[in-house]
Amino acid sequence: MKTPFVTKEKLDEIIREIPTPFHIYDEKGIRENARLVRKAFSWNPGYREYFAVKAEPNPVILSILKEEGCGCDCSSLTELMMAKAIGCGGEMTMFSSNDTPDNEYVYADSMDAIINLDDITMIDSYANAVGKFPKKMCCRYNPGGVFKVSNGIMDTPGDAKYGMTTDQIFKAFRILKSNGVEEFGIHSFLVSNAVTNDYYPMLAKLLFQLAVELQNDTGCHITFINLSGGIGIPYKPGEPENDILEIGEGVRKAYEEVLVPAGMGDVAIYTEMGRFMTGPFGALVTTAIHEKHIMKSYIGVDACACNLMRPAMYGAYHHITVMGKETAPLTNIYDITGSLCENNDKFAIDRMLPKIDMGDILYIHDTGAHGFAMGYNYNGKLRSSEVLLREDGSFELIRRAETPEDYFATFSNLPVYSELMKELS
Numbered sequence: 001m002k003t004p005f006v007t008k009e010k011l012d013e014i015i016r017e018i019p020t021p022f023h024i025y026d027e028k029g030i031r032e033n034a035r036l037v038r039k040a041f042s043w044n045p046g047y048r049e050y051f052a053v054k055a056e057p058n059p060v061i062l063s064i065l066k067e068e069g070c071g072c073d074c075s076s077l078t079e080l081m082m083a084k085a086i087g088c089g090g091e092m093t094m095f096s097s098n099d100t101p102d103n104e105y106v107y108a109d110s111m112d113a114i115i116n117l118d119d120i121t122m123i124d125s126y127a128n129a130v131g132k133f134p135k136k137m138c139c140r141y142n143p144g145g146v147f148k149v150s151n152g153i154m155d156t157p158g159d160a161k162y163g164m165t166t167d168q169i170f171k172a173f174r175i176l177k178s179n180g181v182e183e184f185g186i187h188s189f190l191v192s193n194a195v196t197n198d199y200y201p202m203l204a205k206l207l208f209q210l211a212v213e214l215q216n217d218t219g220c221h222i223t224f225i226n227l228s229g230g231i232g233i234p235y236k237p238g239e240p241e242n243d244i245l246e247i248g249e250g251v252r253k254a255y256e257e258v259l260v261p262a263g264m265g266d267v268a269i270y271t272e273m274g275r276f277m278t279g280p281f282g283a284l285v286t287t288a289i290h291e292k293h294i295m296k297s298y299i300g301v302d303a304c305a306c307n308l309m310r311p312a313m314y315g316a317y318h319h320i321t322v323m324g325k326e327t328a329p330l331t332n333i334y335d336i337t338g339s340l341c342e343n344n345d346k347f348a349i350d351r352m353l354p355k356i357d358m359g360d361i362l363y364i365h366d367t368g369a370h371g372f373a374m375g376y377n378y379n380g381k382l383r384s385s386e387v388l389l390r391e392d393g394s395f396e397l398i399r400r401a402e403t404p405e406d407y408f409a410t411f412s413n414l415p416v417y418s419e420l421m422k423e424l425s
């Protein structure tokens with residue numbers, strides 16, 4: 001069973017002030033989980049988690065994670081700006097971008113972020129854009145082929161657009177070294193939402209072996225290895241959960257086995273988790289506003305795929321709790337829909353739920369990563385607000401909802417809409 005991190009009474013109190021739909025985040029859960037992650041890798045003195053900003057780009061959340069020792073992993077100009085705004089300059093920011101525009105390299109260099117080059121051609125791009133190389137740089141690796149994790153999870157790096165081939169990364173290290181780079185990192189991201197304790201240890205072993213070969217062959221001094229993101233969460237009730245302590249221990253074993261004997265026991269381990277850091281600690285709160293019974297039964301809510309795209313985009317499962325009906329029998333089969341003129345705008349299909357009455361509050365679980373973040377404005381829909389449930393039980397609006405004014409702000413004939421907006425108010 002999945003339990004909301006907020007009570008119905010608390011939600012009712014919040015909704016009196018902040019109308020649905022909104023995403024709500026649990027400060028306590030985020031902090032406790034971040035501490036567990038740190039503990040899992042505490043055997044490695046240089047360890048750092050660089051939170052993947054794209055998963056939940058809100059400066060208040062980023063600041064909480066920074067207080068827990070996390071840096072920022074960015075891949076665009078505005079993400080870099082957000083990292084800078086919360087004080088994550090220098091080595092606290094990792095710039096793991098791809099297909100990178102010149103101005104983003106210039107900005108990342110200006111804040112002394114660690115640059116992770118996605119491709120060998122990016123060496124020239126970087127040189128042309130910035131005019132010099134930093135002391136420390138990272139290259140992203142793609143082993144190609146198929147990457148299998150023990151419990152059957154597999155992915156096909158061979159089909160992925162990211163990273164450099166084995167030949168290229170050797171060549172890239174040599175070129176960077178000849179240009180004065182002194183410290184090197186290796187980065188790789190092979191499996192997404194991996195719900196197995198084996199993914200990081202297996203990836204680590206692969207990268208550690210590569211690191212030993214690279215250091216022996218090129219003489220480059222490798223100072224960190226970035227395991228990137230991909231650690232999953234159980235979206236469905238009863239699904240197995242990752243045990244981050246066991247994952248950290250698995251990486252330690254590979255480290256002792258491969259790096260330490262090669263005299264590389266000073267290498268720092270970095271991660272760039274997004275989903276695992278905030279996914280379970282966010283929820284989309286929405287109100288049932290219509291019901292419709294044709295060939296099937298539909299419950300229309302006031303949120304839509306613009307607020308949470310994963311079900312529409314990947315058919316992803318998100319658990320739904322009808323607040324106040326947690327123990328009611330599951331008597332009805334519903335499709336839970338938003339109002340987009342797109343038939344994939346469904347948060348759930350053929351879901352067994354208690355009988356839903358109009359005005360009921362639906363709590364859509366696990367939207368704390370890649371939830372709000374993937375929002376968009378299709379059908380002229382506006383992005384929702386975001387609310388933080390503080391550790392002391394108080395709540396705080398950490399992003400207001402968009403208004404028509406925001407939506408029209410980029411139009412060149414804004415005055416016309418300004419007039420219309422006056423009529424609205």
Ligand SMILES: *Cc1c(COP(=O)(O)O)cnc(C)c1O
Nearest residue numbers: 052096229230231272273274275
């Ligand atoms: C998306 C992304 C992450 C985070 O991925 P999760 O699946 O949320 O852990 C980390 N690093 C890079 C480069 C990414 O693109």
